[in-house]
Amino acid sequence: MELPDLDTCMERLKLVSKQTTASAVMRWLGLPASTYSNWKRRKSLNYDRVIEGMLRQGVSLDWLFAPNVDLFYPNVSLVVTEQDEVQYAAPSVADTMKALQYVEPIMKKHNVPMTEANHQFMTEAYFKRRGDAMLLDTALQQVALALATAQKATDNK
Known part of the structure; x- marks a missing residue:
């Protein structure tokens, strides 16, 4: 999969930031307004700066770099301990209650x-939601309908 070029990246960023100019998008990312013209002149962009800005804004990187791609999301949380050990954990009790x-x-x-x-x-369906490609409420309504229908069919056998 190829990374988006400068023009594609800018169009996507304008959509998600609701900005109309490149300089406004740069400011939204927390970058100097002149950054875009520098990238345009060099015919390249610094993806790391875009990533940092998107993460500061709380926007999924998937949306920019892999739209319409069905990516795998492990059902674990990554926790780094003080000893720099990587551990995987299930959702917290608070998250599960929510x-x-x-x-x-x-x-x-x-x-x-x-x-x-x-x-x-x-x-599990709740935790697997990603972005707003489908509203969470809509997805869960459909899952509930499917479960109810399947269980009624099973009960009637």
Whole structure:
């Protein structure tokens, strides 16, 4: 996969930043307004500066560098300890509780049984959301409908 060229990168950044000029986009990224003209003159851009700016703004790098690509997201959190050891951890209890508070009303609305398996399925869907390609609420509504329909079919057999 190729990285976006300067023009493509700038068009995408204008969309996400809601800025209309290159100098405004640079300021949004936390860079001097003259940065774009320097990149244009050199016919290259510093992706590391773009990445730093996007992360400061809280924007997913996927959106800029891999739009419409179905990327793999491990279901773990990366934690670096003081000894510089890398450890993988499941979502925190607080994050899991937040997910359950979000999904349980949807499950109730669609009469999805409150089983451990259904809770797990719905919270996994909650944690796998990425960006706004599909609204989280819409995705979870569809999952709940599918679960309810499948379980009704199973119960009627």
